Amino acid sequence: xxxxxxxxxxxxxxxxxxxxxxxxxxxxxxxxxxxxxxxxxxxxxxxxxxxxxxxxxxxxxxxxxxxxxxxxxxxxxxxxxxxxxxxxxxxxxxxxxxxxxxxxxxxxxxxxxxxxxxxxxxxxxxxxxxxxxxxxxxxxxxxxxxxxxxxxxxxxxxxxxxxxxxxxxxxxxxxxxxxxxxxxxxxxxxxxxxxxxxxxxxxxxxxxx
Amino acid sequence: xxxxxxxxxxxxxxxxxxxxxxxxxxxxxxxxxxxxxxxxxxxxxxxxxxxxxxxxxxxxxxxxxxxxxxxxxxxxxxxxxxxxxxxxxxxxxxxxxxxxxxxxxxxxxxxxxxxxxxxxxxxxxxxxxxxxxxxxxxxxxxxxxxxxxxxxxxxxxxxxxxxxxxxxxxxxxxxxxxxxxxxxxxxxxxxxxxxxxxxxxxxxxxxxx
Numbered sequence: 569x570x571x572x573x574x575x576x577x578x579x580x581x582x583x584x585x586x587x588x589x590x591x592x593x594x595x596x597x598x599x600x601x602x603x604x605x606x607x608x609x610x611x612x613x614x615x616x617x618x619x620x621x622x623x624x625x626x627x628x629x630x631x632x633x634x635x636x637x638x639x640x641x642x643x644x645x646x647x648x649x650x651x652x653x654x655x656x657x658x659x660x661x662x663x664x665x666x667x668x669x670x671x672x673x674x675x676x677x678x679x680x681x682x683x684x685x686x687x688x689x690x691x692x693x694x695x696x697x698x699x700x701x702x703x704x705x706x707x708x709x710x711x712x713x714x715x716x717x718x719x720x721x722x723x724x725x726x727x728x729x730x731x732x733x734x735x736x737x738x739x740x741x742x743x744x745x746x747x748x749x750x751x752x753x754x755x756x757x758x759x760x761x762x763x764x765x766x767x768x769x770x771x772x773x774x775x776x777x
Numbered sequence: 778x779x780x781x782x783x784x785x786x787x788x789x790x791x792x793x794x795x796x797x798x799x800x801x802x803x804x805x806x807x808x809x810x811x812x813x814x815x816x817x818x819x820x821x822x823x824x825x826x827x828x829x830x831x832x833x834x835x836x837x838x839x840x841x842x843x844x845x846x847x848x849x850x851x852x853x854x855x856x857x858x859x860x861x862x863x864x865x866x867x868x869x870x871x872x873x874x875x876x877x878x879x880x881x882x883x884x885x886x887x888x889x890x891x892x893x894x895x896x897x898x899x900x901x902x903x904x905x906x907x908x909x910x911x912x913x914x915x916x917x918x919x920x921x922x923x924x925x926x927x928x929x930x931x932x933x934x935x936x937x938x939x940x941x942x943x944x945x946x947x948x949x950x951x952x953x954x955x956x957x958x959x960x961x962x963x964x965x966x967x968x969x970x971x972x973x974x975x976x977x978x979x980x981x982x983x984x985x986x
Contacts, residue, residue, distance in 0.1 A: 588890035668890040677886035680948035681797035681877040725958045735939020739889035
């Protein structure tokens with residue numbers, strides 16, 4: 569039991585460290601120093617750096633699901649939930665859930681050129697996230713809330729790009745306007761394909777901007 | 778003279794290495810191995826890892842200017858040049874100018890949490906690029922080619938986000954559709970604020986999507 573608690577506190581600390589310094593900067597020596605543990609004590613929980621990196625990604629995923637995804641499931645399906653999911657992502661960045669910005673944006677750019685299990689795990693996590701975003705778009709479309717010509721994969725790509733753009737500008741420049749710009753762009757993009765309940769017909773005929 | 782050529786071949790190699798493995802992965806030992814030079818020989822050109830990283834950013838900037846920016850200066854000012862600049866960025870990714878995707882996207886995400894001269898240099902390079910993009914938008918607006926209500930900083934933010942989104946998906950997933958999606962989104966976004974020469978008035982009145 570105590571071992572589980574220790575393991576949990578190690579990965580929580582590892583997630584925070586990796587979000588600022590990168591997953592590759594996450595050495596067992598550095599983490600041991602940081603937690604005031606011995607390296608051998610830490611090795612008892614994680615046999616290798618790679619194992620630690622994979623556990624860190626798993627922990628970050630749980631935190632992301634709890635903070636971004638779960639709160640939105642209670643929102644009405646269709647356009648309201650899609651909009652809430654997008655706002656939830658921006659709010660997650662605003663609240664600083666990870667001290668170094670979005671863990672997955674950072675990890676994606678860090679590992680895209682390093683083949684192996686760590687990159688595969690990040691690729692899967694991002695695939696699941698974009699899949700969830702795409703599903704929310706598809707559900708809004710099926711509910712008749714979006715232009716029927718909308719391509720969910722295209723919109724999911726664009727929304728995620730805006731999220732990453734917000735992460736970039738708010739992290740690299742500490743630009744306080746970045747999140748507002750992303751929010752504005754995301755809402756305008758969704759609005760451009762939305763069919764308003766009051767005048768469905770003219771909405772459906774609008775050009776997809 | 779020979780020294781200059783050696784220095785140049787070192788930084789060229791460093792740019793390529795850094796674009797896949799990151800600027801932090803760029804150790805003098807690794808680069809020396811790669812170039813079949815002695816570490817002391819390499820130290821004669823760069824006194825420290827930081828100096829090497831800064832020279833690498835400078836070299837990457839020159840390559841970016843030559844490959845993305847310069848070819849577009851011959852295109853007619855206004856909307857045509859703005860569109861050409863955006864297409865030039867996507868084409869730069871498609872051609873694989875840097876083997877690991879966009880050097881600056883990777884470096885931005887890698888260093889945003891590591892204060893110091895390297896982060897500052899990346900921040901400045903990205904600031905110059907977004908500034909150039911913003912200037913192209915402003916020139917198109919001043920030429921009467923864009924809706925006068927357009928906020929150049931907002932559009933520059935969105936375009937850059939789409940570029941980074943393309944880099945993300947094409948690098949992490951090797952997704953061949955990512956560049957086409959970015960191109961489609963960029964062109965639709967520009968089109969949504971464009972005033973077509975033939976019917977300026979109705980164009981000006983259109984809602985900014």
